[in-house]
Amino acid sequence: MATLTNRDIVRVLVLVVAFLGTISGRVDAEMAALVPKPMKGEFAHGAVTLNDSTRIIHEGDATKTEAEMLATLLRPATGLPLKVEPMPSPAGKLGNVIVLTIDSALGRDLGNEGYRLEVPTTPIIRIAAAAPAGLFYGGQTLRQLLPSAIFDATKQSGVKWEVPCCRIEDKPRFPWRGLLLDEGRHFFGMKFVEHYIDLLAAHKLNVLHWHLTEDQGWRIEIKKYPKLTEIGSWRDQTEGDGKRYGGFHTQNEIREVVAYAAARHVTIVPEIEMPGHSLGALTAYPQFSCTGGPFKVRTRWGVEDDVYCAGNDATFDFVGDILDEVLTLFPSTFIHIGGDECPKTRWKTCPKCQARIKAEGLKNEHELQSYFIRRIEDRLGAKGRRLIGWDEILEGGLPPRATVMSWRGMGGATAAAQSGHDYVATPTSHCYLDFPLKTIGVEKAYSFEPIPTTLTTLQQAHCLGVQGNMWTERTPTAADIDRQTWPRLCALAEVGWTPKELRNPSDFQTRLESHIRRLQKMGVKIKVPGKTN
Ligand code: ACM
Ligand code: ZN
Numbered sequence: 001m002a003t004l005t006n007r008d009i010v011r012v013l014v015l016v017v018a019f020l021g022t023i024s025g026r027v028d029a030e031m032a033a034l035v036p037k038p039m040k041g042e043f044a045h046g047a048v049t050l051n052d053s054t055r056i057i058h059e060g061d062a063t064k065t066e067a068e069m070l071a072t073l074l075r076p077a078t079g080l081p082l083k084v085e086p087m088p089s090p091a092g093k094l095g096n097v098i099v100l101t102i103d104s105a106l107g108r109d110l111g112n113e114g115y116r117l118e119v120p121t122t123p124i125i126r127i128a129a130a131a132p133a134g135l136f137y138g139g140q141t142l143r144q145l146l147p148s149a150i151f152d153a154t155k156q157s158g159v160k161w162e163v164p165c166c167r168i169e170d171k172p173r174f175p176w177r178g179l180l181l182d183e184g185r186h187f188f189g190m191k192f193v194e195h196y197i198d199l200l201a202a203h204k205l206n207v208l209h210w211h212l213t214e215d216q217g218w219r220i221e222i223k224k225y226p227k228l229t230e231i232g233s234w235r236d237q238t239e240g241d242g243k244r245y246g247g248f249h250t251q252n253e254i255r256e257v258v259a260y261a262a263a264r265h266v267t268i269v270p271e272i273e274m275p276g277h278s279l280g281a282l283t284a285y286p287q288f289s290c291t292g293g294p295f296k297v298r299t300r301w302g303v304e305d306d307v308y309c310a311g312n313d314a315t316f317d318f319v320g321d322i323l324d325e326v327l328t329l330f331p332s333t334f335i336h337i338g339g340d341e342c343p344k345t346r347w348k349t350c351p352k353c354q355a356r357i358k359a360e361g362l363k364n365e366h367e368l369q370s371y372f373i374r375r376i377e378d379r380l381g382a383k384g385r386r387l388i389g390w391d392e393i394l395e396g397g398l399p400p401r402a403t404v405m406s407w408r409g410m411g412g413a414t415a416a417a418q419s420g421h422d423y424v425a426t427p428t429s430h431c432y433l434d435f436p437l438k439t440i441g442v443e444k445a446y447s448f449e450p451i452p453t454t455l456t457t458l459q460q461a462h463c464l465g466v467q468g469n470m471w472t473e474r475t476p477t478a479a480d481i482d483r484q485t486w487p488r489l490c491a492l493a494e495v496g497w498t499p500k501e502l503r504n505p506s507d508f509q510t511r512l513e514s515h516i517r518r519l520q521k522m523g524v525k526i527k528v529p530g531k532t533n
Pocket of ligand 1: 341390407
């Protein structure tokens with residue numbers, strides 16, 4: 001055998017180092033492939049492996065529910081028993097455990113949604129938080145630290161359920177991290193909505209803005225007005241295709257979805273559109289329009305001229321009654337009342353609307369819209385709720401306590417904040433998930449900054465957060481929605497959660513490659529992002 005020269009040895013060493021480099025590079029990428037990226041994270045060598053004897057221990061008030069939720073999320077793919085138990089007293093030797101602890105002192109730095117996750121080499125994984133939401137998000141991070149197979153709905157054999165050693169401290173940048181799902185244009189049903197709630201929670205998104213009423217369909221059972229769903233939830237066809245479309249959620253189903261969401265720290269904000277986008281309702285109850293109808297649930301996309309009559313007090317009783325039932329179903333502080341794209345055509349020629357303008361000393365139909373929204377805000381405010389509406393509610397004067405959802409760019413956000421109102425940023429330029437990927441690529445969505453530079457520090461505090469909007473005119477199936485929503489919503493989730501200074505597009509793209517495997521395991525029909533999207 002030939003003797004090795006020094007040069008040969010150096011060559012071999014270089015190869016070995018390069019090989020190890022690839023391995024550790026891959027492991028680092030896996031370890032760091034958290035989406036959204038946490039505020040602080042340190043990784044060390046070593047890992048803790050979940051096994052048959054791993055238990056989930058809860059310590060402190062209100063932690064049992066979170067421990068059970070974590071077990072529910074980790075059991076299907078692992079097939080492990082993951083028994084949930086209270087902290088023994090005295091604690092003694094715990095063995096292989098995940099410990100969830102409420103520690104109110106953490107609230108000062110991490111708030112209610114923040115958490116600390118520690119995975120030392122001892123097999124004790126600790127998640128501590130000031131409140132249950134933080135424990136839940138610590139659990140979501142733990143899930144992402146496991147192999148991506150953890151996201152599969154069925155038992156995965158031959159996987160080592162390793163969690164890399166780390167210490168993570170994390171909290172969200174904004175309190176509102178949302179997705180709008182439009183069931184007005186197409187109806188998808190309970191199971192789909194629950195699946196989307198799972199997906200939101202896995203991305204630490206916490207608001208499902210549920211768009212439930214439209215010109216093209218009414219989707220929520222209202223006991224006092226049964227025709228809303230009997231008549232208003234079906235349209236004869238779409239753009240001349242000759243097929244009937246429809247469906248609605250019963251109140252029992254809605255209660256179930258709301259509870260399902262709450263258990264995953266997702267708040268459902270219902271949207272009941274007014275005064276425009278209301279032809280579904282007006283087809284069922286035409287007496288609340290300006291002309292009296294008759295109407296048909298709209299069979300074309302676009303905006304309908306027939307809207308609620310703002311001159312008729314009975315209209316306010318009608319929408320007020322609807323909202324009263326909505327409030328019994330949805331405990332959310334915010335109630336979205338739409339307010340967008342309300343043509344003033346009918347109001348201009350309606351004697352009742354014109355009489356209202358005169359009687360109230362309003363300047364024009366824009367002020368009549370403000371009057372409408374203000375009456376609704378009074379009603380919601382009296383019940384301890386907050387009104388949120390699209391940025392058109394600024395036109396003709398913003399009601400005193402209203403929150404603005406800025407969609408036509410960020411002008412509405414700026415105007416709201418400058419006049420002391422809260423806003424949620426969801427401009428078409430970055431947040432409209434129904435727009436083609438060619439128009440809003442993943443990088444573009446990722447580049448979104450929800451706080452305009454023109455705002456003072458005080459005004460910046462009015463930014464509640466960010467939301468992606470999934471309008472469904474052109475996405476009739478669940479797979480269509482998946483392809484539009486992901487991975488752009490991952491980008492917006494990071495905009496909403498991660499400190500601005502930590503956002504880095506190329507690092508995000510790298511993490512996204514691993515993250516897409518998780519989405520696929522969750523059953524998402526996802527388009528893998530190329531360089532151009
Ligand atoms: C909207 O896109 N009409 C809010
Ligand atoms: Zn009218």
